[in-house]
Amino acid sequence: MAKKFIPKKQSGLGQFVDSIFILVLVYVSLYIPLWLKSESAAAAANNGPKPTWESLHLPAVIQEQWVKLGYDAEKAAALIDTKFDYTIDPVMLLVTAAVIIGYFIYMIKVSDKQYREVIAEKFGDK
Amino acid sequence: MNFWQVLSYAAWIVSGLLFLWMLADLVSVAKEYDEDFLMSSREGADELMDQ
Amino acid sequence: MSTSAASATGGERITMLKVLNPFHIWALGVGIVLVGEFMGWNFSVAKGGAYGSLIACWVIGLLYTCVAMIDSEVTSTVAAAGGQYTQAKHIIGPLMAFNVGLYLVMAYTMLEAADALVVGDLMKSGAEALGYAGLDTKPFVVLTIAFLAWLNYRGVFMTLTLNFVITLFAFFAILVLFLVTDPVHPGAVLKHSELLTDLPYGWIGVIASLQFGMWYYLGIEGTCQAAEEVRSAGRAIPLGTMGGMMTLLVAASLTWYICSGLMPWQYLGQAVTPLYDAASLIGNTKVQVLLFIGTMFSAIASANGCINDAARAWFSLGRDRYMPVWFGAIHPRYRTPYRSIIFLIPIAVSFAFTGLLDQVITFSILSGLLGYTFMSINMVKFRKKWPLNSIKRGYIHPFHPIPAITLFILCSAVYFATFLGYGASLLSIMAFYIVASLWFTFRRYQFVKRGDQFTMPWPRPKGY
Numbered sequence: 001m002a003k004k005f006i007p008k009k010q011s012g013l014g015q016f017v018d019s020i021f022i023l024v025l026v027y028v029s030l031y032i033p034l035w036l037k038s039e040s041a042a043a044a045a046n047n048g049p050k051p052t053w054e055s056l057h058l059p060a061v062i063q064e065q066w067v068k069l070g071y072d073a074e075k076a077a078a079l080i081d082t083k084f085d086y087t088i089d090p091v092m093l094l095v096t097a098a099v100i101i102g103y104f105i106y107m108i109k110v111s112d113k114q115y116r117e118v119i120a121e122k123f124g125d126k
Numbered sequence: 127m128n129f130w131q132v133l134s135y136a137a138w139i140v141s142g143l144l145f146l147w148m149l150a151d152l153v154s155v156a157k158e159y160d161e162d163f164l165m166s167s168r169e170g171a172d173e174l175m176d177q
Numbered sequence: 178m179s180t181s182a183a184s185a186t187g188g189e190r191i192t193m194l195k196v197l198n199p200f201h202i203w204a205l206g207v208g209i210v211l212v213g214e215f216m217g218w219n220f221s222v223a224k225g226g227a228y229g230s231l232i233a234c235w236v237i238g239l240l241y242t243c244v245a246m247i248d249s250e251v252t253s254t255v256a257a258a259g260g261q262y263t264q265a266k267h268i269i270g271p272l273m274a275f276n277v278g279l280y281l282v283m284a285y286t287m288l289e290a291a292d293a294l295v296v297g298d299l300m301k302s303g304a305e306a307l308g309y310a311g312l313d314t315k316p317f318v319v320l321t322i323a324f325l326a327w328l329n330y331r332g333v334f335m336t337l338t339l340n341f342v343i344t345l346f347a348f349f350a351i352l353v354l355f356l357v358t359d360p361v362h363p364g365a366v367l368k369h370s371e372l373l374t375d376l377p378y379g380w381i382g383v384i385a386s387l388q389f390g391m392w393y394y395l396g397i398e399g400t401c402q403a404a405e406e407v408r409s410a411g412r413a414i415p416l417g418t419m420g421g422m423m424t425l426l427v428a429a430s431l432t433w434y435i436c437s438g439l440m441p442w443q444y445l446g447q448a449v450t451p452l453y454d455a456a457s458l459i460g461n462t463k464v465q466v467l468l469f470i471g472t473m474f475s476a477i478a479s480a481n482g483c484i485n486d487a488a489r490a491w492f493s494l495g496r497d498r499y500m501p502v503w504f505g506a507i508h509p510r511y512r513t514p515y516r517s518i519i520f521l522i523p524i525a526v527s528f529a530f531t532g533l534l535d536q537v538i539t540f541s542i543l544s545g546l547l548g549y550t551f552m553s554i555n556m557v558k559f560r561k562k563w564p565l566n567s568i569k570r571g572y573i574h575p576f577h578p579i580p581a582i583t584l585f586i587l588c589s590a591v592y593f594a595t596f597l598g599y600g601a602s603l604l605s606i607m608a609f610y611i612v613a614s615l616w617f618t619f620r621r622y623q624f625v626k627r628g629d630q631f632t633m634p635w636p637r638p639k640g641y
Contacts, residue, residue, distance in 0.1 A: 005627040007498070015501030019520070021616070022500070026283075026524060029609035030540060033601040034533065061371035062441050068458055069444055079443045084224060084598040086381050096596055099607050103614075104550070110618060111270025116641065118271070121628035123637045130309045137316035141323040148330050148519055155508065155515075164506040169259060169496065169632045 004121060051077035198408060202417025204341035205482070206400035207424055209288075210393075211347050212479040214425075214432045215452050215472045216295045217392040217538050223446025224598060225386030226377040227437040233383070233390030234429050236587070238422070241394040243584040244549055245418045246574040247556045248398045253410040253571025255633060259493035260486075261398070261548060266630050268559050271499070273551065274630075275617045276610060278494040280548040285487035286521055287541030288396060290528035292480035293321040294537065297529070298449045299473055306457070306465070318529045321480060322522060329484045330518050332511035340482075343474045348428060350471030354456055355431050357464050358438065366459060367438030374442060387594035391542045393429040396479070397421055398548075399486055411571040449534060484518065484525075491517040498624045499617065539599055543606045546591055553585040562638035 010018075049055075053063055053073045066076045155164070221230040248261075255264045262281060265274035297314030304312040358366045376382055400418045432452060436445055439455045448454050456468035492514030495504025508515040528537050557578060565573065574580065595603045 007624050007626055010498075010501065010624050012503075015503050018501050018621070019503075022613070023524065025609060025612060025616075027527065029605045030528060030531070030536065032605040032608075033536060033599075034531065036601050059371055061368050065368070065372070065439065065441055065458070066444070069440065069454070071444070076443075079447065082443075084378065084382075084385065086378055086385060086597050088597075092600060093596065096592075096600060096604060096607075099604065099611075100592060103607060103611055104554075107273050107276060107614060108269065108554070110614075111273040113270075114272060114622070115270030118627050118630050119638065119641045122631045128309065130304050130312055134313055134316045137320040141316065141319040144323045144327045145522065148327060148515075151330075152515065152519060159509055161506075164509065165496070165502065167496065167505075167507050169263065169493070 005117075050074060056080065197413065199413045199416040199420065200341070202400045202413050203420045203424070204338075204344055206397045206418055206421035207348075208340040208344045208478045209396040209399045209482040209486075210421070210425060210479070211344055211428065212292055212295070212472075212475040213392045213395060214351065214428045215347070215475050216450055217291060217534065218389060218429065218432065219436065219445050219448055219451045220392070220535050220538065221386040221389035222437075222442050224378075224389060224594075225382035225384075226375075227373055227433075227442050227445070228376055229378075229383040229386040230390070230437075231430075231433050233386040234393055234433060235426075237387060237390035237394060237591075238426050238429070240391075240549070240584060240587040240591070241397055242419075242422055243580040243587070244398055244552060245422055246415075246580045247552050247584065248400075249415040249418055249572050250570060250574045251552075251555065251559060253414050254568065259490065261552070262490055262493050263632075264555060264559075265551065266497075267633055267635070268555050268562060269551075271622065271625065271630060272614060272618060275494070275499045275621075276614060277548060277551055278490050278499065279610065279613060280544045280551070281490035282487045282494075282521070284395070284541050284544035284548065285399075285483040285490070286525050287528060287537050287544070289322065289480045289483035289487065290525045290537050291534060291541065292476040292483070293318045293525065293529045294532070294534055295450060295476045296321045296473060296480075299453065299469060299476075302450065302453065302457075303469060314532075315530065319526055321477070322484075322525050322529065325477070325481050325484050326518055326522050328481070329488065330508075330511065330513055330515050332508075332513045340478055343478045347471045347475040347478075348424070350467050351428055351431055351435075351452065353467060354452065354464060355435055357459060357461060358435055360434075367435070369438045372439070372441060373437060377442070381597065384590065385594050385597040387591050388542065388597075388599065389538070391545065391591065392538060394422070394425055395542060395545050396482075397425065399482060415572050415574075447535075484521070487521055488514045488517040491521060497630060498626070499621055502624070536602060539595065539602050540606060542591075543595065543603065546588055546595075547610065549584060550588045553581045553588065556581040562640065563635060564639065567639070568635050 051073050056063075056073060056077060058066070071079075218234070219230070221233045225233065251264050251268075252260070255267065259266075259278070260281065262274055262278040265277040294314075297318040300317045301312045301314050304310070360367065363369065378385065397418060400414060400421065436451045436455050439458050440448070440451070445451060450472055453465070453468045453472050456465045459465075491500065491504055492507075493505075494500040495502055495506075495517065497505075504514075504517050504520065506516050507513070528540075531537065560577060592603070
């Protein structure tokens with residue numbers, strides 16, 4: 001039988017610190033894209049002329065539905081003009097792919113190492 | 127104050143009360159019971175169904 | 178009153194009654210997921226247009242069919258409260274299990290936050306329809322979370338029967354709305370020919386819309402949490418789960434059809450309650466009220482299931498000391514993972530308070546996606562470590578490894594879809610899991626017992 005690993009017991013303060021850590025981590029990772037977004041949104045303020053239904057050139061039925069939804073030309077234009085930018089930056093694509101693939105490889109490798117310890121202790125060395 | 131403002135305040139108050147109730151209960155359980163007892167559940171054998 | 182540590186009669190030592198049948202499994206799965214037809218799926222319209230959204234609906238349906246098949250096999254064999262977390266511990270290893278536990282907690286907590294956000298927004302729309310504009314949504318968001326958390330804390334789970342009724346009502350609401358749009362006379366109410374445009378971003382938009390196509394079905398794997406309580410898991414889980422998938426496919430298609438025939442795609446792509454908005458456009462007050470109730474019911478049923486599942490996962494992490502052990506406690510009277518339930522409340526509330534439904538949903542989708550990627554790898558390793566005749570499996574899914582490979586490929590497509598337009602969120606969420614993994618490896622794992630992590634009565638895995 002592999003020697004049984006006796007783990008340390010954690011103090012109450014240590015547990016509290018760890019709980020706060022994970023909480024902060026979750027908040028930060030949710031808020032980062034929000035902060036980045038608000039920076040770029042502030043930069044892209046619309047300074048053009050006020051849109052009207054004529055300037056939007058919408059087919060009659062579509063315009064009718066916008067009005068039914070309670071939208072005036074200006075509010076509708078704000079939604080119609082926001083478009084996604086799908087131009088692919090090859091560097092960012094490679095970085096993102098590397099991060100995801102690297103993360104999984106790292107996880108599986110480290111898990112396997114820890115797993116072998118677990119099996120050795122549970123079932124005995126081969 | 128109209129109906130909706132009253133409803134909003136009521137929602138805040140009830141939420142606060144529910145949360146405080148849970149906190150108070152959590153503290154009283156910690157005082158009343160032994161910590162090892164609270165942690166004594168085990169994964170696996172008890173939860174496995176007879177196949 | 179205190180009991181000695183020696184008489185360890187912990188909360189989970191009572192075995193659960195095995196009374197559930199496939200209908201209950203159907204109710205559990207569809208109950209968490211149906212809300213996705215009432216909100217969130219439509220963000221896929223913003224990414225790729227109405228047609229892009231429809232294609233995403235069916236392609237992601239295939240992804241989830243693979244998930245359902247794979248998860249049915251592993252769950253009917255590893256019947257424990259930790260679900261996929263326990264599976265990962267036994268098949269891949271501790272660090273993977275830690276991440277899977279986090280995927281579960283994050284996916285369900287974010288879904289819960291999204292549900293609460295929708296309830297708040299519905300209250301605001303309802304107040305507006307009755308003449309009061311600008312109602313603050315926050316108190317109703319908080320009340321939804323606080324009340325459902327309190328129910329879960331007390332152990333008053335919405336019984337599966339009640340969930341069945343609520344889910345059926347919500348599904349019925351979608352059917353009624355469909356019939357009211359007079360589908361036999363195209364153009365009478367629905368204006369597809371005028372509203373449906375060409376793909377606004379071309380085919381890359383269709384790929385991009387796969388990201389939110391996930392929302393139609395996210396959570397169906399939650400059926401597996403009921404594995405311990407099922408009379409015949411090998412039959413009920415695959416039947417209930419696949420039945421749920423088919424219900425969702427029908428509901429998703431009807432939802433798409435109704436909404437794309439009533440609203441301009443740019444509006445639809447950012448609406449918080451698309452089905453309710455569709456109902457209010459028709460001008461029939463009864464139907465509007467019906468959809469108000471249907472949306473509310475589906476959001477509440479979903480949030481309730483999510484609080485339950487997220488707390489159980491966090492509790493399992495605590496019990497194994499992957500997270501501070503303090504969370505691994507069971508309430509002596511109510512038999513619930515009460516500390517985990519309370520801890521997750523502020524997380525859910527603060528996310529709901531951002532008001533940014535698409536960001537919250539993206540966090541949930543990505544956590545789910547990481548979990549499905551894990552599932553595809555897990556399935557292959559499971560069959561390798563314990564080949565078919567080495568342990569008793571409740572259900573054996575056919576055509577292995579085709580579902581696992583298909584799932585892996587489709588998951589990769591969804592990562593790419595998220596990269597298009599939500600690249601910053603994608604990287605940010607990856608950063609979260611990477612930092613958490615490093616923290617686990619170098620800080621948390623020292624507190625974990627080794628051999629005790631393996632709790633299944635299985636023989637030594639092949640090759641180890």
